[in-house]
Amino acid sequence: MQITRASEYAMLGLLALSRRPAGSIEMVDALAHEEGVPTSFLGKIFQSLSRAGIVKSARGSGGGFSLVRTPDEITVLEVIEAVEGPIALQRCLETDSDCTHREGCALCGLFSEAQDRVKEIFGRTSVAELTRRHTPFVEYEERTARSRPKHPKTAAATKPKRSRTLKLSS
Amino acid sequence: MQITRASEYAMLGLLALSRRPAGSIEMVDALAHEEGVPTSFLGKIFQSLSRAGIVKSARGSGGGFSLVRTPDEITVLEVIEAVEGPIALQRCLETDSDCTHREGCALCGLFSEAQDRVKEIFGRTSVAELTRRHTPFVEYEERTARSRPKHPKTAAATKPKRSRTLKLSS
DNA sequence: TTCAACAAGACCAATTTGGTCCTATTCACC
DNA sequence: GGTGAATAGGACCAAATTGGTCTTGTTGAA
Ligand code: FES
Ligand code: FES
Numbered sequence: 001m002q003i004t005r006a007s008e009y010a011m012l013g014l015l016a017l018s019r020r021p022a023g024s025i026e027m028v029d030a031l032a033h034e035e036g037v038p039t040s041f042l043g044k045i046f047q048s049l050s051r052a053g054i055v056k057s058a059r060g061s062g063g064g065f066s067l068v069r070t071p072d073e074i075t076v077l078e079v080i081e082a083v084e085g086p087i088a089l090q091r092c093l094e095t096d097s098d099c100t101h102r103e104g105c106a107l108c109g110l111f112s113e114a115q116d117r118v119k120e121i122f123g124r125t126s127v128a129e130l131t132r133r134h135t136p137f138v139e140y141e142e143r144t145a146r147s148r149p150k151h152p153k154t155a156a157a158t159k160p161k162r163s164r165t166l167k168l169s170s
Numbered sequence: 171m172q173i174t175r176a177s178e179y180a181m182l183g184l185l186a187l188s189r190r191p192a193g194s195i196e197m198v199d200a201l202a203h204e205e206g207v208p209t210s211f212l213g214k215i216f217q218s219l220s221r222a223g224i225v226k227s228a229r230g231s232g233g234g235f236s237l238v239r240t241p242d243e244i245t246v247l248e249v250i251e252a253v254e255g256p257i258a259l260q261r262c263l264e265t266d267s268d269c270t271h272r273e274g275c276a277l278c279g280l281f282s283e284a285q286d287r288v289k290e291i292f293g294r295t296s297v298a299e300l301t302r303r304h305t306p307f308v309e310y311e312e313r314t315a316r317s318r319p320k321h322p323k324t325a326a327a328t329k330p331k332r333s334r335t336l337k338l339s340s
Numbered sequence: 341t342t343c344a345a346c347a348a349g350a351c352c353a354a355t356t357t358g359g360t361c362c363t364a365t366t367c368a369c370c
Numbered sequence: 371g372g373t374g375a376a377t378a379g380g381a382c383c384a385a386a387t388t389g390g391t392c393t394t395g396t397t398g399a400a
Binding site for chain 1: 388
Binding site for chain 4: 220235
């Protein structure tokens, strides 16, 4: 009964991408570090988003991902469903449900009510809306770095901080 | 992102138990067959319900389970939480959340909204209310038995139909 | 033409789910 | 009161899902 980590990362990645100028292409690695998410996992997740027509991928050197639509045209619901498949709060609510006793069962009615509410909430919020309220993970890291006595879990994520366009010596 | 089968079976078992006269004791096997659910799995699930104080167990010959409260005092929410633990639509909403970037994150706000709605729906429906709308699985079986050309999946569940009080020859 | 950057996806370990089956306890009956 | 059948309790297990990593193949730039 949980939204998977993949969906969470997908949203964070899109949030990062939405902060860029519209239509700009960005590589997965930068997005991942910006939100403190494992790079290659985010790469795999973005493949799903690409297949769902939410982002567009460009291969080869200088490649990366870019948004197909504007952030306010992307809903949280479709991001989650792109990653996890159609939302079904219970097996009887799946599209190809094989539940044996649909007729007199009172449970599916209740589950379906809850599911509708969830889908309604996720359906009416856009990526753009969340971008407004969201501060990237990396900023939080910087702000708390000095006051924090080396938190072991977040310490590892701090170092790599590279940008794709500028290339330093050696 | 699904309510587990255990919760579903727990509800079905309680629904069956609610159809009995108040306070009566019934064995798991009867409840299980009545709702078409694997017997020993339901047994394990009812242990959780027992620990949560929703049902009371009696061991030994003539034993079984009985409701502690009346069906209208049992909410669907507490049944689900008794079986699966506290509902958390996402890891950051768990009681001992270790999410690193709570502060500026916009996602948890949205997830928490959805979670509240779900808990509200499950919190305001009682077992009694569902019992009214629910017809047991076994009735559906009997009604459709003749018109159905031996459905392999449900065929096995039809036979055992024993009652605990009456004992036949041999 | 070569090389490095990149997406794509095969692969894998750990956890969770969905059960089964054996064991310990209790009661009913003799 | 002893004995055994009936019952809950809980250890155990297989399969699916999750949460990733690593290799491979493609592409553009130098
Ligand atoms: S039909 Fe499956 S839970 Fe209602
Ligand atoms: S803090 Fe974890 S999703 Fe918001």
